[in-house]
Ligand SMILES: Nc1ncnc2c1ncn2[C@@H]1O[C@H](COP(=O)(O)OP(=O)(O)O)[C@@H](O)[C@H]1O
């Protein structure tokens with residue numbers, strides 16, 4: 001039996017006040033146990049799409065649904081079902097990793113986690129134990145990203161949105177991050193991530209959508225893409241060559 005999508009864009013459209021059409025009639029869905037990678041260059045509309053799901057922006061028309069709830073109609077109810085990891089994780093640099101976890105988990109309305117829970121989740125995301133009680137000040141981008149995903153895991157939402165999660169990570173950290181996303185997918189999370197990294201998208205996504213100038217110009221499952229040269233397809237779509 002096919003599961004209901006947890007994330008769904010239906011004719012999603014956003015025209016900014018200055019007239020720029022950032023997202024144009026985009027439709028796609030992400031089911032439990034699926035990683036959907038939105039691929040595209042700068043200005044393609046990826047961040048705008050994610051911000052529409054989070055109701056940071058209101059759609060001009062169409063809708064973004066989380067667990068069946070339209071984000072602009074009932075943002076609080078919709079956002080209960082999703083955790084968000086931004087490109088530059090906003091955490092307190094004067095707090096330790098564990099203090100950040102405790103703070104943001106409480107802010108998200110969760111209680112009942114123990115110090116041992118924090119230790120376990122930080123180890124799961126690959127933050128070495130010596131760093132757990134250090135202030136974030138001295139952390140690399142990769143280490144901060146690990147704290148961000150740890151907070152997302154503790155929110156225990158069925159869907160996870162990530163905007164360029166691996167940009168600025170070195171190859172090893174990027175690889176480990178995608179392994180972690182894979183294990184969350186295997187637990188049944190619905191994962192939507194934006195990226196401009198074809199290699200990571202091809203490696204780990206179940207479905208790849210290519211965005212160009214606000215349009216979803218291609219969407220394929222990994223199975224359909226096997227044997228295809230994704231890099232060539234991407235370049236063709238970027239150049240506006242479509243069959
Ligand atoms: N706040 C804004 N006001 C006006 N235009 C914007 C705003 N944010 C983004 N845009 C424009 O919308 C388009 C899509 O941007 P964005 O969603 O950030 O793309 P991406 O994340 O794929 O790089 C771009 O043309 C960008 O210049």
Ligand SMILES: [Mg+2]
Nearest residue numbers: 046047048164
């Ligand atoms: Mg962006």
